[in-house]
Amino acid sequence: MRIVIPVKWVPDTAGEKQIDPDRLTVDRTSVASVLCPVNEFAIEEAMRIKEAHGDDVETVVLIVGPEEAGPTAAKALSYGLDRAVRVTDDAVAGSDALGTAQVLAAAVRTIGFDVVLFGNQSTDARTSLVPAAVAELLGVPSITYARRLEIADGALTADREHEEGWDTVTSPLPAVVSVVEAINEPRFPSFKGIMAAKSKPSDVWDLSQLDGLDSGLVGADAARAVVTSAAPRPPKAAGTVVTDDGSGAAADALLDWMAEKKFV
Amino acid sequence: MSELLVLVDHSGGQPRKISLQLLAAARAVAGDLGVDVAAVWLGPGAADAAGVLGAHGAARVHHWDDADAKGFVTVPQVEALEQLVAAVAPAGVLFASSNHVKDVAARLAVRVGGGVITDATGLAVDGGALVATKEVFGGDVITTSRVADGALPIVGIASNAFAAEEVGGAPAELVPFDVTLSDAARTAPVTDVVQQASADRPDIAEAAIVVSGGRGLGDASGFSLLEQLADLLGGGVGASRAATDAGWYPHRYQIGQTGRTISPTLYLGAGISGAIQHRAGMQTSQYVVAVNKDPEAPIFQIADFGVVGDLHQVVPKLIAALEARRG
Numbered sequence: 001m002r003i004v005i006p007v008k009w010v011p012d013t014a015g016e017k018q019i020d021p022d023r024l025t026v027d028r029t030s031v032a033s034v035l036c037p038v039n040e041f042a043i044e045e046a047m048r049i050k051e052a053h054g055d056d057v058e059t060v061v062l063i064v065g066p067e068e069a070g071p072t073a074a075k076a077l078s079y080g081l082d083r084a085v086r087v088t089d090d091a092v093a094g095s096d097a098l099g100t101a102q103v104l105a106a107a108v109r110t111i112g113f114d115v116v117l118f119g120n121q122s123t124d125a126r127t128s129l130v131p132a133a134v135a136e137l138l139g140v141p142s143i144t145y146a147r148r149l150e151i152a153d154g155a156l157t158a159d160r161e162h163e164e165g166w167d168t169v170t171s172p173l174p175a176v177v178s179v180v181e182a183i184n185e186p187r188f189p190s191f192k193g194i195m196a197a198k199s200k201p202s203d204v205w206d207l208s209q210l211d212g213l214d215s216g217l218v219g220a221d222a223a224r225a226v227v228t229s230a231a232p233r234p235p236k237a238a239g240t241v242v243t244d245d246g247s248g249a250a251a252d253a254l255l256d257w258m259a260e261k262k263f264v
Numbered sequence: 265m266s267e268l269l270v271l272v273d274h275s276g277g278q279p280r281k282i283s284l285q286l287l288a289a290a291r292a293v294a295g296d297l298g299v300d301v302a303a304v305w306l307g308p309g310a311a312d313a314a315g316v317l318g319a320h321g322a323a324r325v326h327h328w329d330d331a332d333a334k335g336f337v338t339v340p341q342v343e344a345l346e347q348l349v350a351a352v353a354p355a356g357v358l359f360a361s362s363n364h365v366k367d368v369a370a371r372l373a374v375r376v377g378g379g380v381i382t383d384a385t386g387l388a389v390d391g392g393a394l395v396a397t398k399e400v401f402g403g404d405v406i407t408t409s410r411v412a413d414g415a416l417p418i419v420g421i422a423s424n425a426f427a428a429e430e431v432g433g434a435p436a437e438l439v440p441f442d443v444t445l446s447d448a449a450r451t452a453p454v455t456d457v458v459q460q461a462s463a464d465r466p467d468i469a470e471a472a473i474v475v476s477g478g479r480g481l482g483d484a485s486g487f488s489l490l491e492q493l494a495d496l497l498g499g500g501v502g503a504s505r506a507a508t509d510a511g512w513y514p515h516r517y518q519i520g521q522t523g524r525t526i527s528p529t530l531y532l533g534a535g536i537s538g539a540i541q542h543r544a545g546m547q548t549s550q551y552v553v554a555v556n557k558d559p560e561a562p563i564f565q566i567a568d569f570g571v572v573g574d575l576h577q578v579v580p581k582l583i584a585a586l587e588a589r590r591g
Contacts, residue, residue, distance in 0.1 A: 013402055013521045014540045026401060037522050037541075098373055098380065120363075123521040123544065124401055127382045132338065132367035136374040141452040142338055145363050147516070160337070161516055162363050163467040164275060165460035169337050171452035181522045182515030224379030224415040230407045233399065236566050239552075243559070244573025251581035254553065255589075257569045261551060263473060263497065263530050264586060 001053065001114045001151075001173075003046045006062045006104050006134075007076050008036040009069040010124040017232075023094070024230040026124075033068070035075045038119030040186040041179050043079045046117050048184065049151055050080075058082050060111055064092060064103050070202075077197035078189035084202040085111060091207055094220025097125065101133035106213035107205070108138065115156070118178040120145050128178075135176035143171050144178040266355045267302040268294055270322065271345070271368070273360040277309040279316060281470045282360040282421070284428035287320040289387055289421050290358055291431070296389035299355045302326060303436055304348065306341050307333035314435040320428060324437035326352070332445060337452040338364065342371040344443040349376050349416065351441065356394055356411075361420035362469060369418050379411030382420035385527070385548070394419060402521060402544025423470045424527055460516070465491070466500045468517060473499030474528040476519055476546070477507055480535020480556060480575055484512040489579055490534060496586045502526065504542050520545040534575040538563025555579065 011017055011031045018030035043061075050057040061076040063069050064087045073084040087107050095103065108116055116138075118131040128144075135142035143149075147166060148159040154173050159166040161180050189197075207215050216222060240257065244250035258264045270290050272283045290301040303322040305313065310327030317325050328344045345357070345368065359369050361383045373380045386397035394417045395410045411417040461467055468474050475494040477487055487501065494501045503513040505520050519526055521544040531549035536542060538554065538561055546552075547566055554567040555575045564570045571578055 011401065013544050017401055017404055019405060024407070026405065041522075096379070097370070101370075101374075126400070126525060127380070128363070128366045129370040129373075129380055129382065132370035133374050136342075136371040139448065142367050142371065143452065144367055159458070160364070163280075163461070163469050165458040167337075167454045168456035168458065169452055169454050171337070175452075180515070181518065185509075224373070224377075224412045225381050225409055226379075226412055227407050227409045228395070230405055233404055233406055233547075239564075239568040239570060241559075241564060241567070241570040241572060244571055244578055246574070246577065248573070248577030248579075248581035250571045250573050251578050251585055254555075254569060254571055254578070254582060255585050258530075258553075261530070263551075264589065 001056060002058045002060065002112055003049060003115045003117055004060045004062050004108050004111055004113045005039070005042050005046050005076070005081065005117045007039040007072065008122045009033050009063060009065045009072040010036045010122055013123055019230050019232065024227045033072070035072045036119060036122050038121055038123060038181065039076065041181050041183055042117045042119045043076055043081060044184045044186040045149060045179050047080050047187070060085060062104065062107055062111065063087070064100065064107070073202065074197050075189070077200050078194040079187065080193055083200055086202065086204045087207070087210070088204055089206040091215060091219045094223060095218055096223040096225040097127050097129040098133055098224060099218045099222050101130050101137060102213065102217045103207070103210070104130065105134045105137035106210035108134065110209065110211045114173045115151065116176040118176070120178040120180045131176055131178040138174070138176065141171040141175045143169060143175050146177055146179045147182040149177060149179065149183065266299045267352055268297060268299045269302055269304050269326070269348070269354045269357045271304050271357060271359045271365065272313070272317065273362060273365055274305065274307070274309065274313070277312060279313055280360070281428065282362065282423050284316070284320045285423070285426045286358050286360060286421050287317070287322055288426040288428055291321045292426065293387050293389050293394060297355055297392070297394070304345065306344050307331060311438060314438055318433040318436040319430045321431050321433055322436040324439050326439050326441055328441055328443050330443065332450070335454055336450050337454065338367045338371060339449040340445055341368045342375065343445055343449050345372050346375045347443055348441055354416070356417035356419060359418065359420050361422050366420060369420060373418050376416055378416035378418040380418045380420070381409050381411065383422045384419055385422050385425040387419070398422070399548050403547040422527055424472060424529060460514070465494060466498070468500040468502045468519065468524060468526050471500030471528055473497045473530045473532070474502050474526055475499050475532045475534065476502035476504065476536060477513070477534050478504035478536030479506040481507065481512065486535070487513050489583070493579060493583050496583060496590070504536050533563055534579055536563055537561040538566065
């Protein structure tokens, strides 16, 4: 069984971001980039499946991004995944979520897969569109928002979280899965894992090496969702701060404020 | 007249709150687009909802009255919409930016050559095209975007961005349609539906008021205090990652970069320092209130009203005052 874990190279949430006025997105040279924290839950789940099923499970990390995304793939490998594929091609720049899904689906098809294991969202764009779009392009079920995942005998069972609880579903493999943070508690990479990551197989592909990709559907010109302006959020005006005297009496001032704003 | 379709997200036979907000969003642009607002109801139950959908501005409701819509994961709804889009050639589709509905939008967009924008907080019409406002990078950046010419606009609306409003319309005209499902649509059955959320307490995604707790609560019992406060305000209860990782509250209520993104009218954080990873999930809230004993806590930088003090003193007093007010 082969599990492909697509990961994303995202701007650090804690970093201050500059907007590139020409491309209307964050200038990636202005802010440190990291492995998307939500991917850690997918990596952990892949490791648990591998540990439960033994050596016949291969785990492949997949990343689409420029050369600078290389260390992010290495970070993913340091958790114990087997090998990495990085797709690097200038033609990918400016893709929307559906264009990115085209590249990921073609790369997954080229690698070959039983399970594709995503995080349910990225911390930067947070559209959550990519896993389902990849599933559609691959023609397989999209078992997203999984808070529990079990794989046995060529099929899976999952609990898919929604606003009111969850749906338990079953699906044959191959399938695309995305996981939410309730699913597990990610491990930290070990020193051994970090050292081993350096010698694990890592391929770098361009778009011409991907099976069945229509490159006309990729990149800024193909984007069907087009950003027309981008601006930093205006800073918020300072609010009222009261200091309680230790008795809780400040609750009255808070209640007055809430009444003034018509919340009570 | 062409139509702007509103995909109704429904549960237990009722449209969810976001669906009525979607109708308000659709009404806001229908005039400028020169279109009718039409609801789409997938699964049984449209007849009982026609009154409320019409009252909120839907001229008609296209409905596919088949339990398969929710009996299998996502694909039946995608095929239903694909066939409806082919039949009525709508000007666009609005959907709820909630977990499972985003999947429907993504798969539909691939099939019909649509363009998808999610989590829109504002809608306008410019040059005959829909333009959406949204907040990205954890609310740090505000963008406007549109769907490319020739692509069907499929636009997801964020919770609480539009106020649901009854406009006194007649019950929506019921327009049934048939769907031919592929075998692939029935490969992943839903075998059980578990309701975890409290029936009386709104989910944090759609609540107008969210009370949220963090490390400062000290232990799990602090959340019963926050639930009491939330129930008095008709709000939902959320948590920081520190609190969910500690096992004090279920992960599904975690607000922040790895959890949920919320934009209530009022966010009230108790014992939450407001680390950037948490703020990324809530800083688009309209008003922020913070109760924290550390005056240096970053949450005070974005608070409209802050109380520097011990939440274990302040929150019980607030609860008592609210109860007294209620009488």
